[in-house]
Amino acid sequence: MKVTMIVVRLLPVLISFLLLAAHFSRAEHPPLVLLSLMYPLVLLARRPWAVYAVQLALVLGGLEWIRRTVALVGQRQQAGEEWARMAIILGAVAAFTFASTLVFRSGPLERHYGLSGDRTDRPR
Secondary structure (H helix, E strand, C coil): CCHHHHHHHCHHHHHHHHHHHHHHHHCCCHHHHHHHHHHHHHHHHCCHHHHHHHHHHHHHHHHHHHHHHHHHHHHHHHHCCCCHHHHHHHHHHHHHHHHHHHHHHCHHHHHHCCCCCCCCCCCC
16 A cells, blocks of 8 residues: 555544644643654554554543543533533544544555454564
8 A cells, every 4th residue: 555545544543643742732741742743653663563552542542632621621610611612622532532543444554554364464
């Protein structure tokens, strides 16, 4: 598969990590910003473990979005401010981050990363 098509199929993953980097930047956590920006490079390995590591990081990222949403809703409720729109937006970002783990279930990416059981020329 051409590199361009791989990058296009991985766009949800890359966007999810960019959003996490922006989140951690706003929270002033530079090491987590760097980690969020560099983590997708793990996928250059083209091995199943790389996919699993990225999927785990995305699940943790989705959980971070949920944690932050709950904290902000509590703060806004306590201050008597509107919170529903913010909760919907951050909930959608969390859902997008979780859904990004599913891009690896497409046939071309399964083959590219050696995830499908029927491939005999899988990288070792």
